[in-house]
Amino acid sequence: MAAITLIEGVTRALAHEMERDERVIVLGEDVGVNGGVFRATAGLQQRFGDQRVQDTPLAEAMIAGLSVGMAAQGMRPVAEIQFEGFVYPAVDQIVNHAARLRTRTRGRLTCPMVLRVPYGGGIHAPEHHSDSPEAMFAHMPGIRVVIPSSPARAYGLLLAAIRSPDPVVFFEPKRIYRLQKQEVPDDGEALPLDVCYTLREGEDVTVVTWGAMTWETLKAADQLADDGISCEIIDVATISPLDHETILESVERTGRLCIVQEAPRSFGVASEIAAVVAEQALYSLRTPISRVTGYDTIMPLFRLETEYMPSVQRVVDGIRAALEE
Amino acid sequence: METIADFEIQYSQFLDPDGRPSDTLPDFAQDSEQLIEMYRQMTLVRIFDGKAINLQRTGKLGTYASSLGHEASHVGIGAAMRPEDCLAPSYREYGAMLWRGVKMSEILLYWGGDERGSRFEHAPHDFPFCVPIATQCLHAAGAAMAYQLRGEPRCAVSINGDGGTSEGAFYEALNVAGAKKLPVVFVVINNKWAISVPLELQTASRTLAQKAVAAGIPGLQVDGNDVIAVRHWMERALERARRGEGPALIEAITYRLSDHTTADDASRYRKKEEVEAARAIEPLLRLRRYLVEQGLWDDAREEALRAECVERVDAAVESYINTPRAPVTDMFDYLFEKLPDHLVAQREMAQHYDRGGRH
Ligand SMILES: Cc1ncc(C[n+]2csc(CCOP(=O)(O)OP(=O)(O)O)c2C)c(N)n1
Ligand SMILES: [Mg+2]
Numbered sequence: 001m002a003a004i005t006l007i008e009g010v011t012r013a014l015a016h017e018m019e020r021d022e023r024v025i026v027l028g029e030d031v032g033v034n035g036g037v038f039r040a041t042a043g044l045q046q047r048f049g050d051q052r053v054q055d056t057p058l059a060e061a062m063i064a065g066l067s068v069g070m071a072a073q074g075m076r077p078v079a080e081i082q083f084e085g086f087v088y089p090a091v092d093q094i095v096n097h098a099a100r101l102r103t104r105t106r107g108r109l110t111c112p113m114v115l116r117v118p119y120g121g122g123i124h125a126p127e128h129h130s131d132s133p134e135a136m137f138a139h140m141p142g143i144r145v146v147i148p149s150s151p152a153r154a155y156g157l158l159l160a161a162i163r164s165p166d167p168v169v170f171f172e173p174k175r176i177y178r179l180q181k182q183e184v185p186d187d188g189e190a191l192p193l194d195v196c197y198t199l200r201e202g203e204d205v206t207v208v209t210w211g212a213m214t215w216e217t218l219k220a221a222d223q224l225a226d227d228g229i230s231c232e233i234i235d236v237a238t239i240s241p242l243d244h245e246t247i248l249e250s251v252e253r254t255g256r257l258c259i260v261q262e263a264p265r266s267f268g269v270a271s272e273i274a275a276v277v278a279e280q281a282l283y284s285l286r287t288p289i290s291r292v293t294g295y296d297t298i299m300p301l302f303r304l305e306t307e308y309m310p311s312v313q314r315v316v317d318g319i320r321a322a323l324e325e
Numbered sequence: 326m327e328t329i330a331d332f333e334i335q336y337s338q339f340l341d342p343d344g345r346p347s348d349t350l351p352d353f354a355q356d357s358e359q360l361i362e363m364y365r366q367m368t369l370v371r372i373f374d375g376k377a378i379n380l381q382r383t384g385k386l387g388t389y390a391s392s393l394g395h396e397a398s399h400v401g402i403g404a405a406m407r408p409e410d411c412l413a414p415s416y417r418e419y420g421a422m423l424w425r426g427v428k429m430s431e432i433l434l435y436w437g438g439d440e441r442g443s444r445f446e447h448a449p450h451d452f453p454f455c456v457p458i459a460t461q462c463l464h465a466a467g468a469a470m471a472y473q474l475r476g477e478p479r480c481a482v483s484i485n486g487d488g489g490t491s492e493g494a495f496y497e498a499l500n501v502a503g504a505k506k507l508p509v510v511f512v513v514i515n516n517k518w519a520i521s522v523p524l525e526l527q528t529a530s531r532t533l534a535q536k537a538v539a540a541g542i543p544g545l546q547v548d549g550n551d552v553i554a555v556r557h558w559m560e561r562a563l564e565r566a567r568r569g570e571g572p573a574l575i576e577a578i579t580y581r582l583s584d585h586t587t588a589d590d591a592s593r594y595r596k597k598e599e600v601e602a603a604r605a606i607e608p609l610l611r612l613r614r615y616l617v618e619q620g621l622w623d624d625a626r627e628e629a630l631r632a633e634c635v636e637r638v639d640a641a642v643e644s645y646i647n648t649p650r651a652p653v654t655d656m657f658d659y660l661f662e663k664l665p666d667h668l669v670a671q672r673e674m675a676q677h678y679d680r681g682g683r684h
Pocket of ligand 1: 029058060082086417456457458485486487488489490514516518519520581585
């Protein structure tokens with residue numbers, strides 16, 4: 001069996017679920033003949049036809065709203081937003097409708113839809129193509145926010161997202177779409193949502209991250225291992241609802257916490273994780289919590305983007321900061 | 326039952342693809358200087374475009390959106406506007422932007438991943454490049470409202486694509502402009518494709534000009550490969566708007582002869598024959614034929630013009646290539662008028678970690 005990339009994990013999950021469940025509909029801009037601008041839906045229209053894989057007109061509010069309508073009436077739409085920078089017209093539909101349809105109708109209507117959104121920097125893309133807005137969505141009650149960090153988790157988490165009875169915003173870290181190949185059997189096995197994944201066990205410090213930053217974090221941990229520092233690395237995977245237990249259990253053991261995110265520093269997911277630990281494990285902490293993040297600036301165009309995004313060096317320094325008494 | 330509303334959409338062309346007049350030419354087109362000026366600008370854009378694609382191919386530029394085939398539409402818009410007007414472009418309308426004073430080196434900086442590309446040193450009123458599709462239509466409406474409120478005889482112009490007409494913002498802009506009689510002209514460049522999505526999947530509407538009908542404003546279709554038609558109807562729409570008679574929508578029919586951007590491969594979704602047919606009616610050819618026919622142009626002039634354009638483009642490329650990366654503090658220094666305190670430390674941290682462009 002040939003190893004596949006993260007984006008092929010997405011394609012494989014879509015194909016598997018379309019084959020298994022005829023309610024699954026793929027829609028979005030350029031997802032049909034073109035197979036998506038990143039090729040995530042490559043071959044699906046040829047295989048499943050243009051009813052089940054629909055090129056839509058260019059309008060994100062429409063794509064999200066159409067998905068809400070379909071989902072409420074028994075379909076399982078999986079919509080693609082071309083880049084995170086274009087998700088904003090869809091926010092009205094996601095926040096005001098997808099997130100609260102179940103609540104508003106006391107469970108009569110539900111919204112099992114997935115919005116797939118490639119996100120993040122590092123691919124030398126044009127303007128508005130490199131942001132990390134996961135916290136905005138995580139802040140909104142009623143939606144799940146899921147981010148894979150490997151081909152296997154892309155496959156397993158996307159299957160879970162499509163099967164989820166509630167709406168999921170599935171952010172795909174485009175920087176690592178093709179970085180790594182893994183053997184991923186097409187066995188239809190979903191991975192659990194709402195739990196963190198421990199990528200590496202360790203004793204000295206807990207490092208929490210997600211998406212593409214898992215790569216810089218693993219490299220930083222390798223460097224620190226040479227100095228005898230043992231990092232426990234946790235991939236959050238489901239940003240919201242956040243799995244407190246895995247993080248707290250780890251921090252209680254290591255007594256130290258560093259959080260790594262590509263998104264801006266303030267009011268983000270790292271802030272939430274820090275707050276949870278401060279509330280529930282303050283007395284386990286032997287040192288102050290450390291955060292390694294993007295800056296509170298507009299994501300710069302690509303000549304400066306690598307200065308914006310946390311580098312391995314910044315992660316190393318951030319973890320060291322968490323080790324200082 | 327009775328008909329209480331109906332509509333017609335007019336189409337206008339002055340030069341046919343062979344460069345033969347198909348209608349009585351407007352006044353400005355009697356002035357050979359003006360025609361030649363537009364031809365020169367169209368040629369410059371075409372040469373610039375080819376150069377930009379080469380830069381991308383050789384790793385010296387990021388993703389680039391070509392304007393190949395759109396030169397008449399873009400130049401016609403630019404030529405019809407007054408300096409004090411305001412343009413809200415999308416991302417590939419270089420012919421209009423250059424006419425407005427944007428520098429070629431700025432366009433290269435932008436696609437080279439440098440914010441200074443939107444500095445527009447010589448186009449003080451214009452909005453920057455706009456990637457989030459159709460959002461700029463509302464900015465043009467807002468700019469027009471500012472002029473209206475202050476009683477200034479100025480107009481705003483927005484440019485978006487056929488795909489952009491599907492966005493809510495496009496309709497919202499047309500509608501508010503109609504309701505408030507704003508001095509704005511909306512141009513839709515119908516190049517038949519929105520990345521891989523052909524017009525017939527975008528809308529069941531027979532024309533895009535008729536989208537004006539629901540907003541209660543005039544809508545007109547012009548041959549977007551005929552610079553005379555584009556400029557003439559833009560001028561008429563702008564005069565009307567300047568007189569306080571309200572907005573208009575102009576649909577310019579052209580064709581995207583290139584891939585969507587250098588990151589796209591159009592051979593995946595459209596036929597070579599279609600592109601070849603469109604190439605045969607492209608805009609430079611027809612204006613040149615007309616100029617030659619009128620005795621205003623010949624091979625020697627063409628050659629001299631090309632040499633001059635190549636020189637100008639090379640100078641712009643030179644200036645672009647020699648622009649050092651911006652300091653890392655640039656991320657912070659244009660965020661607010663004054664940097665908030667909590668960002669001072671972040672700014673220092675960015676300086677500390679600055680790898681000077683190495684990674
Ligand atoms: C709101 C938004 N959605 C999606 C995109 C991605 N995108 C960039 S260009 C484009 C197609 C635009 O087509 P059209 O409006 O016809 O303009 P053209 O590129 O043909 O000039 C798309 C979908 C975007 N930039 N903004
Ligand atoms: Mg188009």
